[in-house]
Amino acid sequence: MEHQTRFTVLNLELPPAPKSLGVYTPFLIDGNHIYISGHLPINSDGTLQRGKIGKDMDQEEGKLAARQVGLTIISTLIANLGSLNRIKRVIKVFGMVNATTDFEKQPYIINGCSELFVEIFGREQGIGVRSAFGVGSLPENVPVEIEAIFELAD
Amino acid sequence: MEHQTRFTVLNLELPPAPKSLGVYTPFLIDGNHIYISGHLPINSDGTLQRGKIGKDMDQEEGKLAARQVGLTIISTLIANLGSLNRIKRVIKVFGMVNATTDFEKQPYIINGCSELFVEIFGREQGIGVRSAFGVGSLPENVPVEIEAIFELAD
């Protein structure tokens, strides 16, 4: 099934594509690669999810926040490309988790985004390399920030 | 206006290009990409700026530190390329902010570097994707570390 068709069937509610919070662009094409800036978890009403995992929210809420970051990235992709069919595959997901210093389940959190990408792009095209780690702090005290690289379809 | 001309007109004072603090190179060309190692804020006299934002320095000082990292990156680019005209555009800025765990304004800090790149490379070529986040600690307790990717001109 094509990516855009699979996305439509999933009937997901997308947040608005984010505006830049500084002097950068959320999306950039370079050859056959799409670079995605660090994205935050934006709700459908445009507000940001906030809180530190292990203090203000638990693991399940953190994983849902990572899924919301994934939806925000999808929103940026559609706003800039028109269709997800222009994407060949996920190359890389880079997941920054705002957690207490004793937190150990960063991969579980970032799976919230990765599992969304598998739902949309399938197991063959939806799984790339990944790093997941705990930061000291994040912009606006959001629980998760994710940057990504995708490959453009020919 | 060409990048090198615009840079010259700005009359900026550059720090010395950094030596490697370990087993790495500050600068690497790979195809039409320039990879820049994580750079620290080096002063014109070769000393490092030190301190944690939110504890030892405030937001404005942090933003100036990020600008100083940008100047240090420019110094590395000129030392290795001869001229900034060999750069086509900024692809990516990756900004690591050494701040207290309650800090929320990482994008404001990293704008110090991004605004410098716009002054030199212009809005068309000077703005790429970006991530900004808070680290737990940085080498020599500097306030900001930034790595970057540029595209080489043909």
Add this chain to the structure above:
Amino acid sequence: MEHQTRFTVLNLELPPAPKSLGVYTPFLIDGNHIYISGHLPINSDGTLQRGKIGKDMDQEEGKLAARQVGLTIISTLIANLGSLNRIKRVIKVFGMVNATTDFEKQPYIINGCSELFVEIFGREQGIGVRSAFGVGSLPENVPVEIEAIFELAD
């Protein structure tokens, strides 16, 4: 000397190539680049090294942990490529150090990995760009996580 021959002569003990801890692949080829996911320090018996540098372990132990991450990356490369001769050079090492917030010697820690790469790939091909910084926390409380990019041989 060829990379695989140099590696054989060094007579290093490799840990098992890691399984994915989430929805990602440890290794991905994209054009002439090899992307390596964030790797953790796996011992030869398959267990993980654990602890925060500056609290549970000192600098020398941290550097050895980074070397062990390097060995784990080599294990992934051999498992996926068959031979290290298929690698042209190191492009980038990205080192995340799980340390106390006053820690300042991240480059010293990550040298544990970089020096291993020089032993195997030589000074010409074994040294790339690098960032080293301190995180807030890491998966399973390991002391070091490293991601990397290599260039494939023609």
